[in-house]
Amino acid sequence: MTSIAIIGLGWLGEPLAMHLKGLGYNVKGSTTSHEKLPGLQSKGIETALLKFNPHPEGTGFSKLFETDVLFVNIPPRSRTMPEGFYVEQVKFVREIAVQSKVEKIIFVSSTSVYPDWNQKVDESFPLTIENTGSPGIFRAEQILQSEKRYDLTIIRFGGLLGVDRIPGRYFSGKTNVVGDSPVNYIHQDDAVRMSAWIIENNLWNETFNGVAPLHPLRRDVYEKNSRELGFAPPLSYASEGESMWKEISSDKILATGFQFQIPDPLDFWY
Structure with a gap:
C-alpha cells in the first residue's frame, strides 16, 4: 500500500488526509499544535508534532519521512516572519527528505508567484526572481527543484476558499475595495481532489495551477456572498482599471482528465 505523509494537517491537509484514507492509502502527517494531536489521531491519522522554526522541532517526526509520497504544505507566514524564513523552512524539509530517501x-x-501584469497566465510563463510576485515562494520552488533526487510536482494553488473561508467576509464594510479584476480561486473540495488526482495518476515532475476554470469579477463574488450569507458588502469599490491583475489558467490540469466539481467561484458552498 502506498504511504503518504502530509507535512501540515491544517485547513487543506486534514481533509486531504481523510480523502486519501478513503481511497485506501496509508496516511500520516504532522501538526504544529499540541491541541490538535488527539483529534487527528482519533480520526485514524498517525500524527507527529513538527514545527519548522525554521529548523525542525518536535517529537517522533523522523517516521514521517519514511514514506512513498511526501506532501509538503507549509503556509508561508510572510506577514509575521522575516523574509527568508520560509525559504529556510523548505531547505530543512528538502534536507530531511533527501536524507530519508523520499x-x-x-x-x-x-x-x-506570477506577476500581476494584466494578462492571462499559464505554467509556461517564464518566471524569474526579478519578475515573480512572491520571491520567497519562488525561491522555495527553486530549492526543491535544484539537484533533486526525487520526483517533484508543484501545485500552485489560487485562493483556497470555501467552507469557513468566505471571500466577501474579508471585505465586508471596507472602502475602496478592488472589484473589477478576475478572481483565481479554488474550493477546498477541488483542492483536495486535485491533490489526490496527481498522486493517483502519477503526474510527477510537473507544475500545475490549482485554480477553478471560471474567473468571475471580485465584486460579483463579494456581493453574492453578502446577499446569501447575510453580512454587509463593501462600502465602496476602487475606480475601475486602477489595480493590476492576472487570470490563471487551469487548462493543464484539465488536459489530464481532471474535472472540477465546483468550476465557478460564484457557486462555492460555505
Missing part, C-alpha cells in the same frame, strides 16, 4: 514530493505553492 522518492516523491508534492509541494504546495501559490499562484502569487
Whole structure:
C-alpha cells in the first residue's frame, strides 16, 4: 500500500488526509499544535508534532519521512516572519527528505508567484526572481527543484476558499475595495481532489495551477456572498482599471482528465 505523509494537517491537509484514507492509502502527517494531536489521531491519522522554526522541532517526526509520497504544505507566514524564513523552512524539509530517501514530493505553492501584469497566465510563463510576485515562494520552488533526487510536482494553488473561508467576509464594510479584476480561486473540495488526482495518476515532475476554470469579477463574488450569507458588502469599490491583475489558467490540469466539481467561484458552498 502506498504511504503518504502530509507535512501540515491544517485547513487543506486534514481533509486531504481523510480523502486519501478513503481511497485506501496509508496516511500520516504532522501538526504544529499540541491541541490538535488527539483529534487527528482519533480520526485514524498517525500524527507527529513538527514545527519548522525554521529548523525542525518536535517529537517522533523522523517516521514521517519514511514514506512513498511526501506532501509538503507549509503556509508561508510572510506577514509575521522575516523574509527568508520560509525559504529556510523548505531547505530543512528538502534536507530531511533527501536524507530519508523520499522518492516523491508534492509541494504546495501559490499562484502569487506570477506577476500581476494584466494578462492571462499559464505554467509556461517564464518566471524569474526579478519578475515573480512572491520571491520567497519562488525561491522555495527553486530549492526543491535544484539537484533533486526525487520526483517533484508543484501545485500552485489560487485562493483556497470555501467552507469557513468566505471571500466577501474579508471585505465586508471596507472602502475602496478592488472589484473589477478576475478572481483565481479554488474550493477546498477541488483542492483536495486535485491533490489526490496527481498522486493517483502519477503526474510527477510537473507544475500545475490549482485554480477553478471560471474567473468571475471580485465584486460579483463579494456581493453574492453578502446577499446569501447575510453580512454587509463593501462600502465602496476602487475606480475601475486602477489595480493590476492576472487570470490563471487551469487548462493543464484539465488536459489530464481532471474535472472540477465546483468550476465557478460564484457557486462555492460555505
